[in-house]
Amino acid sequence: MNYLIVAYIMGWVLNFEGAFMLLPAITALIYGEKEGFVFLGCSIFSFLAGGLITLKKPANKRFYAREGFVICSLTWIVISLIGAIPFVITGVLPNYVDALFEIASGFTTTGSSVITDLTPLPHCVLIWRSFSHWIGGMGVLVFILAILPLFGGVDMHLMRAESPGPSVGKLVPNVKKTASYLYKIYLGMTLVQMLILLITGMHPFDAVCITFGTAGTGGFGIHNDSCGGYTILQQAVIAVFMLLFGINFNVYFLILRKKFKDIFKIEEVKWYLIIVFTAVTLIVINYGSLNELYLSIHHAFFSVASVITTTGYGTVDFNLWPMFSKNVLVAIMFIGACAGSTGGGMKVSRLLIYAKTVKKEIVGMIHQKSIKILKMDGKTVEHSVIRNVNVYLVSYLMIMAVSFLIISLDNIDFESSFTAVVATFNNIGPGLGKVGPTGNFSGFSNLSKIVLTFDMLAGRLEIFPMLLLFSRATWSKK
Numbered sequence: 001m002n003y004l005i006v007a008y009i010m011g012w013v014l015n016f017e018g019a020f021m022l023l024p025a026i027t028a029l030i031y032g033e034k035e036g037f038v039f040l041g042c043s044i045f046s047f048l049a050g051g052l053i054t055l056k057k058p059a060n061k062r063f064y065a066r067e068g069f070v071i072c073s074l075t076w077i078v079i080s081l082i083g084a085i086p087f088v089i090t091g092v093l094p095n096y097v098d099a100l101f102e103i104a105s106g107f108t109t110t111g112s113s114v115i116t117d118l119t120p121l122p123h124c125v126l127i128w129r130s131f132s133h134w135i136g137g138m139g140v141l142v143f144i145l146a147i148l149p150l151f152g153g154v155d156m157h158l159m160r161a162e163s164p165g166p167s168v169g170k171l172v173p174n175v176k177k178t179a180s181y182l183y184k185i186y187l188g189m190t191l192v193q194m195l196i197l198l199i200t201g202m203h204p205f206d207a208v209c210i211t212f213g214t215a216g217t218g219g220f221g222i223h224n225d226s227c228g229g230y231t232i233l234q235q236a237v238i239a240v241f242m243l244l245f246g247i248n249f250n251v252y253f254l255i256l257r258k259k260f261k262d263i264f265k266i267e268e269v270k271w272y273l274i275i276v277f278t279a280v281t282l283i284v285i286n287y288g289s290l291n292e293l294y295l296s297i298h299h300a301f302f303s304v305a306s307v308i309t310t311t312g313y314g315t316v317d318f319n320l321w322p323m324f325s326k327n328v329l330v331a332i333m334f335i336g337a338c339a340g341s342t343g344g345g346m347k348v349s350r351l352l353i354y355a356k357t358v359k360k361e362i363v364g365m366i367h368q369k370s371i372k373i374l375k376m377d378g379k380t381v382e383h384s385v386i387r388n389v390n391v392y393l394v395s396y397l398m399i400m401a402v403s404f405l406i407i408s409l410d411n412i413d414f415e416s417s418f419t420a421v422v423a424t425f426n427n428i429g430p431g432l433g434k435v436g437p438t439g440n441f442s443g444f445s446n447l448s449k450i451v452l453t454f455d456m457l458a459g460r461l462e463i464f465p466m467l468l469l470f471s472r473a474t475w476s477k478k
């Protein structure tokens with residue numbers, strides 16, 4: 001383990017977090033809020049700490065996958081630990097565990113909250129919560145890769161560790177250019193949504209915060225009714241962009257390169273849209289009313305888009321829907337969005353690989369001498385990818401089970417406890433019961449909140465980077 005290179009990049013992470021905290025400080029200045037001094041102080045502290053660490057480049061620039069995974073995990077832990085401090089000092093969340101849960105929920109684009117009333121919160125705190133979604137949506141390290149030249153081709157280890165999905169490739173041969181393209185697409189789509197919401201008459205502050213949450217598929221609202229108070233048109237715009245940000249960003253890169261034929265070869269996107277259409281149809285049939293069919297379709301579409309992209313915004317309380325409709329939402333909570341998007345969950349591509357693997361095994365049992373090759377998008381899926389997704393599933397189920405057992409110590413009902421784990425681990429935000437769209441996570445103990453915070457981080461980082469921190473081999477010098 002090259003500890004010096006890990007520390008050096010952590011220093012740059014602190015520098016960038018200091019820069020990020022300037023936005024809420026500026027917001028406080030605009031609205032005349034004294035809490036802005038807290039963000040300014042935290043920003044200066046972060047700059048000073050990061051500046052001292054990065055003062056000298058390490059002589060040994062040896063950098064492998066192990067360092068990449070460790071840096072990725074520590075990055076998200078460090079930005080959460082520092083990012084929680086303003087909540088405590090401003091008095092918004094005096095309990096540090098609550099503050100850590102809240103900001104980790106923001107950076108991991110989960111959207112689960114322990115705040116019971118958003119009305120008294122200053123604008124600078126609200127925008128920090130929402131901006132944390134945008135920061136975490138594409139990934140902190142991807143942002144750093146887009147801005148800073150690191151150490152040659154080894155920076156692919158960082159991108160591979162942080163990017164969601166079974167496998168990560170480069171859009172172009174150069175990793176820095178890949179990261180740059182991703183952020184240009186991300187920023188461009190963010191600005192387009194923001195502009196459209198402004199055209200529809202949404203208040204500028206709301207448009208900025210809601211767009212940050214949509215782009216990062218996070219879901220922190222700035223009103224107690226989430227998106228329920230906005231117009232039907234504004235809600236529709238948010239729903240469409242939630243789905244767009246849940247699509248693999250390779251699609252947008254292909255559009256920019258005018259390779260339209262290649263887009264139709266991507267199976268994951270096709271099945272992603274099929275799942276959305278099917279879920280909306282089933283919910284409308286189950287709970288919809290012929291007298292208000294338009295509204296039924298609208299709210300079903302918004303809720304499905306919100307849940308499958310793991311955003312977590314709401315227009316209605318789907319806790320009140322029939323059991324079948326709620327179970328449809330729980331099912332797509334597990335599915336999640338596309339790999340290579342800002343969405344969470346298991347990812348549609350993994351489920352496709354699982355389905356194709358089962359089909360391959362069944363055919364093999366019938367025709368034992370046949371050789372069936374697993375393919376996705378017309379390309380052979382490497383054995384290492386299949387092995388990775390299988391190990392991922394085992395790890396996923398184990399963490400789910402252990403997390404559920406621990407938080408059950410709080411004696412909260414099964415529906416609330418189970419969906420709390422599902423909602424945090426899949427980075428969704430709201431669950432059912434007490435943690436539904438109109439509820440929150442404040443009723444859990446500090447121990448449960450720490451477990452759920454770990455689940456949010458593990459879910460955002462695809463499990464393995466967090467698990468590697470607990471391996472003795474990770475920290476050996478060899």
